[in-house]
Amino acid sequence: MRPIRLVLSLALAGAALSAVPALQSTAVGQPAAASSPDTTIGRMKAEADGAVRLTRQRATGAVGMVRTSGDLMPDRTADSRASAGRKAATYVRTYAAAFGAAADQLRRSGVKSDRYGWTVSFTQHYRGVPVFGARLMANLDRDGRLTSVNGFVAPNLRLGTTPAIGKQVAAGHAVALVRQQPPTSDTGKAGSVKGLQAAHTRLVVYRMGAVKGEAGRAVLTYMVEVTNRANVRDMVFVDARTGKPVNRYSMAADALERHLIEANGSRDPSTFHEVWKEGDPFPGTLNADQQREVTGTGMAYWFFKDTFGRDSYDGLGHSMTTVNNDGRINCPNANWNGVTTNYCNGVTSDDVVAHEWGHAYTEYTSGLIYQWQPGALNESYSDVWGETVDLANGQQDEGEGDLTAKRADNACSTHSPALPVVVINSPASAAKVCQAGAAAFGPQVDATGVTGDIVQALDAADATGPSTTDACTVITNPATVAGKVALVDRGSCGFAIKVKNAQNAGAIGVVVGNNVDVVAGMAGADPTITIPAVLIRLSDRNRIVTALGTGPVNVTLKDNGGTRTDSYRWLVAEKSTAFGGAIRDMWQPTCLGDPGKVSDAEYFCDTSDAGGVHSNSGVPNHAYALLVDGGSYNGVNVTGLGLDKAANLWFYNQTHYLTPTSGFPEFADGLVASCSALVDQPINEVQVAENGTPQPATPIAAGDCQQVANVIAATELRREPTQCNFQPLFRQDTPGTCGAGTKRNVVWSDGFGSGLGQWTAGQEIKFPGGIGFPWRTTTDAPDHQGAVAYGQATDDGVCSNGAGDASSRDWITSPSILIPGAPQKSPRLTFDHTIASEFNVDGGNVSISVNGGAFTLVPTAAYAFNGPNSTLLTAAAGNTNPKAGQRAWTGTDGGKVTTKWGQTIVDLSAAGVAPGDTIQVRFDMGRDGCGGLFGWYVDNVVVSTCKPHQAGAAREESSSREG
Template sequence: MGFRIRRRSTMAAIALAAASVSAGAFLVSSPATADEGVRVDGAGRLVSLSAPVGRTLRPDSGTDATKQATAHLKALAGRFGVDARSFTVERTTAVPGGSIVRFQQTVGGAPVLGAQLIAELDTKGGLASLHGHVSATGERAANPRRQAGDVKGRGRQAFAAETSVAAGSFEESEPQLAWFDPALWAGTSSQGQVRLVWSVKVEPTELEGWGGEVLLDADSGAEVLRLSDKHEISRAICDANSTYVASNSACASKSAKRVEGGAATGIADVDAAYNLFGATSTFYQTNFGYDLTANIGSTMSGDRTKRLRGTVRACVTGYGCPMENAFWNGKGMIFGPGFTTADDVVGHELTHGVTEHTSGLVYSSQSGAINESLSDIFGEYIDQTDGLGNDSAGVRWDMGEDLPASIGVIRSMSDPTRYQDPDKVSSSYWYTGTNNSAYVHINSGVGNKAAFLLVDGGTFNGQTITGLGMTKAAQIWWRTQNTLTSSATYKEMNTVLPAACRALATAGTAGITAADCQQVDKIVLATEMNLTPAA
């Protein structure tokens, strides 16, 4: 079969535990002994409430989740030491097994930044938990001495100074009144520090710089807090210069040719890796709020800063020298010469790190094929949206169109059969052998075809599909990535992919609608994900 991008990494299960925070935050507690799952503070106020197994607390408020949650809040707010009338519904989201209703605390008609209560309901409206953060602001009027016009332009100025970019390169929202309670951010009691502020949101109009939010004192106009959206990417790129490195090595900063903030080196592979690490990081942050460096970056002895690490122009035993390959090894990226020029390849490999830290798909059999497919999907979505490389119509859905000529394109997502990969589960190209690397790379074609149809649509295997475009498709695949089990099969994908769409449609994410989800139903049917593949 053609060249396959391989990934050398041992998958390991990663468990994440939520940590408790100090007073001022109301958290879900485990009702191991308390009859109602109640926790109270030293003053006797309710800190959190969760129903014990087999029991829920029900209001008589019909079947509307928002009304049901509001009824629960009215009944229990006093036990939290707050007035239910000071909360408004921010949004209601349907999730498997029930709904989540988020309440925002307001005082004098202005929101208290970060002060929210969240009600989790079961399918019948029973309260499973009520938790969140509230501020002891007391009732007061939102009467600012400084008016909105007095603080206009201050947000642009703040971020111009922070980023060394001209103020004209930013645009800011209309100032909005809000209450700022620093205790909510610190997890301590309010202590009378609550103040009225003007909140100004700022966005860059060009690719350079970054934006965020500036809080300005509504009486003095002084800056209270600046919340930057700067994505703290940290990169370290080493150059093996056609020498052998260990397959499990990672770039140490002291050996790096280029680290975060460093100038271009003039070494094409080094600078390309640095730039494409940045493009991939921007894609994940912009579309999903996912910090690539924080989540898959690694530290090294003598360098405790998390960084995205890559070694270019590397040779690895078993792959020859020069190495015509690239792989993620659990700590960072290793590239053969020229492989850093392909944005879909770089995005593909870094997505293996994302998968390891989200769904944890085991790199074997069908779950391995889905693992490979997700890397192709996000790698290609990055490729088509980063403005880099060759994205012309003829190669738009090819994987590796920017690889060195000696390698060339390795897969087609629009027509996997061009490279003898299956486009549906019953395809004669479905690999049934015992070579795991061949299995996962070849059988990824089914997911790849689905990803192409989700964006562009088309008629395939008796189904005519209307494409949803890149933005909606990316959100559906991201939800799927976070929902799959580590041992997922295409039969599981057959359930999860449509369910992801419906959850997003219910939440109103990216404008996804129920009609869009009908197209997803057609896609899993066309690619036959519901079938059991040949043994």
């Protein structure tokens, strides 16, 4: 259930949509001394007493959020509503430039207090005229620490504020527009427009595109509320110079607004159509999958609303749209793509639907990056919320028995599939116990298992694809397969089909190699199948295939499930029939091949599956289940706190302490801080009832925090997974550029202190309406001082193959550089860089043009140090990056979502460059349509030559670089 996440950095701009009426305002103060945004950001980081995290507005490039686990302004105290307002105002006044506004444009509009602290809001005014949708929110905790400031302001405003038409004229235009184009009702018919009037008319600055998160110009407008105080309430923006409409939206919306789209298995969104929306009869003509999606979405909405007070995933009542039978998904699966939740048939149980909406709530709160431990936390939060809804909704009439009964410690469930493993017995060089997924058909392997040599089954290519190893057609090497265990690939046909074909060829068992590094069950039905079949990870499949290249490989298929108890409690997706059974077990994750603690052998160390986000989620999943129910695990005894306390602790941590890069240790720290913050504070019971009334729950007590500490110890959240032996992407033992006994002569250099003035930019956008990210300079690079060149690859696109899709590449090209002739020799290119990107999907590389010729990638042999670390996935594998299939720098340091800086050295002579040639150097960053981390930062680009220095010289002579 991998989500394709879209960060909508203007989400908070919508916060002002419900604050249209005039507010009583207090001026922030006089403007601070002017400074550049990047200089201001540097001061913001230096002043804070904790690590500072920044996100930028996609439309403006200005800061959208700054937050820290410490205090952004530690030298000022706040212990009351008034002092909290003063502290926030001082900070906003000081750092207004980073958010894109002059300090004198920001006015404090209110201070709200709640059980957890204070929220101070600021609105933007330009020459006395309010700027629509522009608001900053500063959050302080009860200890007076300023923990975050976020929101949107319109930058670089330059417009007149004297209207050419009056309010009454503008109001008349607005009413006429609504009368001529009536809003539609829930039935799709135009509603009555009798009694229309302009209730409020107000002059505002309206920044075009702000609500969509797009760049645009600012316009002086009248904002007119047109209503008949019945079924119509529209906000209309009228240009104050021309009287023409600029924008219009409705404010008449239900608290819960669901929409259901039917895809009918199509991959083309233009063929999708809406089959149900809020207010339509239910279930009407909806099928079982569609009904579950509608009801599951409602339960997710009311769970977050009544338990935590959050109105939809953006906190602002956003409509919740679902796509059923989505052909864009590799079924069986479901996902959240940043706009909608999307499902295959048979993957629509209540916990799965709540799981996918959980990804949306995570995106709009902590924004956990979908890679390594942050990604495992992202996935775990969705499992947690999905299972919490499943346990709280009381729907135990689907054969699940008593979901309230605690399962025995360390026990698997009799209702989850067998826990098969594939033991590679020989050769010794390939020996391994491989986790596997069971089939929903045929006999299950037992503790004794099936042992035999494994061979690849071959078949003919057909309409399902060109593969000859997926067993989708009749096996063509039956003499080899007979009496052996058949190894086949996943392919595109049903699992039961391929297993039956192998059985017909005489196989005694089947091992299916997945197309990703994930273990899952195999759905399907065929009562005539009489041999066992299991599915293994792609990496384990490749391990077997490699070993087969040197001789026979012997394997055993057996069950490794251990003790089992009759319980459905804590099983994930057990009612989504297409999965063939539960896909994860939160109570005992090892029962389905996932780790229950960090040191477990099941802890996933590979770079595939975004660093094991689906597997390693087992650790925080287990922590939640253990805190709810209590038990003994890993030598630690835990007294359960129940669902109400655990859910509130988890959500508080998500909304107050976690950042996009938080791993398990930071998650543990946040749990401890959350428990401390919530002691004796009011919390609500967990409930999912429609239009329910929030009910107070028993508050968290000081003693409960010891159980939080016990859970952290039991699941080893603060332990490093040393068994993985993670390595940095770049080697740190940088050698000299030229070597001992040589002298380096710098021919050309650029440290980007003067921007990109020496470079020429270029861009390729793959799909119509898509987006790219031109290179720019920044002083905000991680762990680095000064300006650098930045090739962006953040999570700002949507995988649509159209509008908003970020499948693109951007490059910068150096000027022509002359390589000196004799006696110079051995030209070199060096540069410092760091990268954090989706591994094997997004990445950057270097090309060179010699004497005006075509740009070609630097050959692998020319990299003397720290060359590209991997090859990007190909287009055939689904990578829409224009650089698909190329060698590139991609990913991060092992086990982390960041990368240490390193230096790369290129021997230009090995790239075909000789003395007297001219060259141009091109840095090229490519990315796919959605998802991402940070991107590629490059500094200190130097072209030099090397020549003998003097007899007996001991070391290379260094040269200075431009800063």
